[in-house]
Amino acid sequence: MQSEHARIRTISSEVLSDDWYLLKKYTFEQQRRDGEWQRQSREVYDRGNGATILLYNRAQRTVILTRQFRYPVFVNGHDGFLLEAAAGLLDSSDPETRIRAEAQEETGYQVAEVEHVFDAFMSPGSVTEKLHFFVAEYQASQRTTDGGGVKDEGEDIEVVEMPFQEAMTAIRDGRIVDAKTIMLLQHLALNQFAGERD
Structure with a gap:
């Protein structure tokens, strides 16, 4: 069975803000359940756990x-x-x-x-x-x-x-x-x- 990690490919990351905590924009590809790869982007806020x-x-x-x-x-x-x-x-x-x-x-x-x-x-x-x-x-x-x-x-x-x-x-x-x-x-x-x- 294919690993879930193998269905995600990170293309790039860009720091949008590093003032209070870290805000980044990630571009990645996700392999859909039908096998097609789809490119997406998300803004991700990292303030720690x-x-x-x-x-x-x-x-x-x-x-x-x-x-x-x-x-x-x-x-x-x-x-x-x-x-x-x-x-x-x-x-x-x-x-x-x-x-x-x-x-x-x-x-x-x-x-x-x-x-x-x-x-x-x-x-x-x-x-x-x-x-x-x-x-x-x-x-x-x-x-x-x-x-x-x-x-x-x-x-x-x-x-x-x-x-x-x-x-x-x-x-x-x-x-x-x-x-x-x-x-x-x-x-x-x-x-x-x-x-x-x-």
Whole structure:
């Protein structure tokens, strides 16, 4: 059987922008299922891989979310302030190390055990990023700082503790529209909080 890689031939690549992250235009040929080769081009945004984590308290039936301003969402008609699970780019770290640090920076919680639950490509038509998804239980005693993110990186993050059932309702009523957060809440609904869906 022919390798899937053998069906793709990269012809050229051109850097369009290297300001914030890397935007390139690729020209390639793909062999279609009928055997014909077809030339195509795509713009590909490479911002590195990332990790995200949803903190939950099983006894209290609560989750820790963050609220922060996202300019790309703002220019697409939203007020820009999204409720999200904590997340960040790996920056050459392994996913578990990075997400522990990110949870501390954004939420102030120093979690003991993190559980890797799955990986996903979030926008595979244009962005290279693979996101590593984690969950972790938290206790009030594990909050060692106020969180809020890193000011020098432009972060001004509000920490939001929310009942799990309210978070599930917030998906339906449009208060939570961030894909990674929806995915992690659904994971909790199917696993840690099975039977707790509103």
